[in-house]
Amino acid sequence: MNNIIRRLGVDKAVRYVILGKGISVLSGLVIMLLISGYLSKEAQGYYYTFNSVVALQIIFELGLSTVIIQFASHEMAGMKYDLIKNRISGDRVNKQRYLSLVRLALKWYGAIAILIVFIVGPIGYFFFSQEKSTMVTWQGPWFVLTIGTAINVFLISILSIAEGTGLVASVNKMRMYQALLAGILSIILLLAGEGLYATSSLAIAGIIVFTVFSYKYFKNIYAQAKRISRKEKINHISWSKEILPMQWRIALSWMSGYFIFFVMTPIAFKYFGATYAGRLGMSLTICNMVMATGLAWISTKYPSWGILISKQQIAAMNSSFKLAVIQSTCFVLVGLIGVYISLWILMLVHSNISDRFLGLLSFSYLAMAIIGNHIVACLATYIRAHKTEKMTTTSCIMAVLTVSFMLTVAFLGHEEYYVMVYALLTWLYFVPKTYFVYKKFKTNHE
Numbered sequence: 485m486n487n488i489i490r491r492l493g494v495d496k497a498v499r500y501v502i503l504g505k506g507i508s509v510l511s512g513l514v515i516m517l518l519i520s521g522y523l524s525k526e527a528q529g530y531y532y533t534f535n536s537v538v539a540l541q542i543i544f545e546l547g548l549s550t551v552i553i554q555f556a557s558h559e560m561a562g563m564k565y566d567l568i569k570n571r572i573s574g575d576r577v578n579k580q581r582y583l584s585l586v587r588l589a590l591k592w593y594g595a596i597a598i599l600i601v602f603i604v605g606p607i608g609y610f611f612f613s614q615e616k617s618t619m620v621t622w623q624g625p626w627f628v629l630t631i632g633t634a635i636n637v638f639l640i641s642i643l644s645i646a647e648g649t650g651l652v653a654s655v656n657k658m659r660m661y662q663a664l665l666a667g668i669l670s671i672i673l674l675l676a677g678e679g680l681y682a683t684s685s686l687a688i689a690g691i692i693v694f695t696v697f698s699y700k701y702f703k704n705i706y707a708q709a710k711r712i713s714r715k716e717k718i719n720h721i722s723w724s725k726e727i728l729p730m731q732w733r734i735a736l737s738w739m740s741g742y743f744i745f746f747v748m749t750p751i752a753f754k755y756f757g758a759t760y761a762g763r764l765g766m767s768l769t770i771c772n773m774v775m776a777t778g779l780a781w782i783s784t785k786y787p788s789w790g791i792l793i794s795k796q797q798i799a800a801m802n803s804s805f806k807l808a809v810i811q812s813t814c815f816v817l818v819g820l821i822g823v824y825i826s827l828w829i830l831m832l833v834h835s836n837i838s839d840r841f842l843g844l845l846s847f848s849y850l851a852m853a854i855i856g857n858h859i860v861a862c863l864a865t866y867i868r869a870h871k872t873e874k875m876t877t878t879s880c881i882m883a884v885l886t887v888s889f890m891l892t893v894a895f896l897g898h899e900e901y902y903v904m905v906y907a908l909l910t911w912l913y914f915v916p917k918t919y920f921v922y923k924k925f926k927t928n929h930e
Contacts, residue, residue, distance in 0.1 A: 503660050509773050511667025515682070516766060518674040520840050527620045527679060528840065529758025530612070532765020534626065534683045536749040537608045538633050542742045544596045545637070547734030549644040551727055552589055554871050556582060556648025557790030565649050571704040572649070584720030586645055586709040593641035597634040605630035611750070615758070625680035632687030639694040642702050651701060652784050658697040665689035733873035740883035745857065748890055748906060755894035764903070767842040771854045774819035778858060781812035782865050789869040798929065801869070809862045816858050820851040842903065849907040856910035863922040870929065874921050882914045
């Protein structure tokens with residue numbers, strides 16, 4: 485059995501991700517059942533649109549988490565993390581550069597938390613206020629979600645550092661606990677009749693779990709970073725000279741990512757109403773659960789790929805990447821087929837739950853788009869592992885296409901073509917263009 489598990493690429497880090505995603509999927513299924521029973525179809529639309537609007541935080545983060553993981557992993561090539569003393573040791577220059585990165589991450593994410601409160605919060609309030617005919621009380625839940633997300637985002641800064649440090653298994657273990665606690669909180673709130681407050685469960689769980697994680701693993705590193713002398717700052721990582729050249733490209737890609745992956749639900753909410761947005765949101769949620777679990781084979785290898793690249797072991801990197809992509813893509817394919825079959829069975833038995841999802845044809849289009857997005861994510865990760873970004877132009881064009889076509893279809897009232905157009909954009913432009921960029925980059929670096 486252990487041999488089979490190893491051949492499937494399920495190491496300790498992947499195992500924690502799968503357990504965490506498994507908990508998310510199981511609790512998510514229970515939550516979907518409860519949403520069907522305890523929330524109106526209109527309230528369900530608010531539930532899923534909340535998460536799409538609060539995802540505007542991506543624009544403020546500007547892709548820094550990806551950059552942090554890469555820079556931290558490259559510095560760890562000359563250091564190691566002491567699990568007993570919970571501190572780093574090794575080459576003096578690497579250590580000073582690493583600690584300067586910790587300081588930068590804390591300052592940057594602190595600023596992001598403030599922007600979420602004072603920009604995303606009011607934007608969301610204005611957006612939802614336009615729906616005058618609603619009987620849904622959404623103001624309190626939106627306020628709690630905004631504050632919870634801001635605090636949680638600040639704590640994510642140290643998770644990026646931790647992943648780059650090599651504590652991938654520990655980070656994913658904490659995320660597993662977060663998923664468990666978030667599921668419990670969501671179920672309690674839904675049963676108590678406070679369904680929209682359940683949207684804050686993930687953020688609240690993150691605040692609790694990641695505070696404990698940060699104190700346990702990085703209390704001493706915080707102290708080390710705080711004590712960096714002016715002389716030691718000579719060896720700091722320069723944001724303008726080192727990080728910015730990579731970050732601005734990733735930032736544009738990440739901002740584009742919001743319009744590629746999250747804008748569909750708010751547009752549907754505006755033009756097709758809360759009920760359709762709720763069906764789309766629930767369908768997207770379960771598809772994204774599958775994709776996120778499949779990406780475990782990719783995300784958990786990210787720091788180790790950074791080390792292999794810094795040591796010029798490109799052949800080993802390519803071999804590991806190829807295997808991870810095959811394993812993750814197979815998982816996503818099987819998972820989405822399983823979801824489709826489950827929905828088909830629910831419709832056959834005339835279950836009310838099936839009414840909360842898109843129809844089978846629209847769902848199949850959505851699944852096709854998710855598979856395409858998964859492939860794009862894998863290929864983009866390979867490039868970014870080299871501390872560079874080549875997806876900026878491709879992502880920006882895809883964002884413009886997505887917003888333009890989605891708004892046009894929605895404005896014209898063609899609900900039946902909405903998801904199909906998104907799938908066509910993904911496979912006719914996003915996937916082939918990304919593959920071309922990947923092949924060109926890989927050829928130039930072999």
